[in-house]
Amino acid sequence: MAEDILYADIKFTSQTGSSSLHSPSQQPAAPQHSRWIQIALWAACIGNVILVIAVIVLALQLEPEKEKILLNHGGCNASIDKFWGSLRHSICNQNQNRSSDNSPCKVCPVQWQLHRDKCYSLSDYVKTWDESQHDCSTRDSQLLVIQDKEELDFIESITKNSKYWIGLSVLKSKKKWIWITGSQLDQSLFPEPDYGEGNYCAAIKESVSSEPCNREIQWICQKDSLLL
Template sequence: MAEDILYADIKFTSQTGSSSLHSPSQQLAAPQHSRWIQIALWAACIGNVILVIAVIVLALLLEAEKGKILLNNGGCNASTDKFRASLRHSICNQNQNRSSDNSPCKVCPVQWQLHRDKCYWPSKDIKTWDESKHNCSTRDSQLLVIQDKEELDFIENITENSRYWIGLSLLKSKKKWTWIAGSQLDQSLFKEPNYAEENSCAAIKQKVTSEPCNRELQWICQKDSLLL
């Protein structure tokens, strides 16, 4: 009976000792684990701060580049304005040093004549009406379309010596004189030309006359002037 009790006491003591041996290591592991968590949190916070600073610096750099672009565009515009002023001075006889002379001026290509807002090109060769119409289109223009009496007077003055095709022809289906732009002739501008056949086109030599469209004549091209 005594031996059983002694054995029980020894066994109990051994279990207690074993429990006391494991407790210090567990107590040491818990603080170390908490320390690593704190380090990781601090590292994450520092990384976020660095990221925010990088974004702010990048935004400032982009804003600075934007300012440089706007400045360069302003310089380009200033150079363009100066160039236009020089052209006005040399071509339009405008004083580039006076702001009152900076209004746009009208110019025409070489060998074209300026009148009001349009440029006119009287040909020296001769072609049929259709060929003349095509030639004007290759020059980024059209056969002459007379808009008013003042323009008619100007054209009559520059066609004193030759007959020129203009952009007016007889519409076969309705037998109406029609401009190439699609509008019909306003007879308050000039009377409808007499025609001997349906295939007739209009030419001008001081006055407008009817001619067979396959006849070869000189022609007049017309287009808008260029503003400087």
């Protein structure tokens, strides 16, 4: 019985010692994990500092480029101003005997004639009144609408050799002469032309007269001049 008790004591002591030997080996795990977290945080801080420094350096490098862009933009504006000045000198001074390159001038498309604020195109061939108006509209213009006595005198001076349609026709339902703009003829400008049965439109050759609208004659288109 004494031997049994001794064996039991030795076995217990051996198990207790074994437990005490294994427990210390598991404790260092927590401090090691904390050390990796600290390393990661320091690395993140260093990365942020490097990023901020890179942004500052990039901004300093772009500042001179910004100044160059602004200078080039100013140079471009100067070139455009020089171009317009040269264009006015070559076109406006040549056509209108102007002495100042900086003041604007009025210009017309090629083969259009300038007078005051309008450009005029006198056709070389013949069409009906409706066809003439269609031709004007395809060229961003309309048949001539005479606005005052001064314009009437000018048109009469350039239509001495041929008869031309203008943008005036008689509205048979009201027996009134109406411009294509919708306004009624002001008889202080010129008297209403006489007309017969059928559709009649106005034409000019030194003076205004009526012609059957289906007759084929030349015509005058007008458009606003361009301010250069």
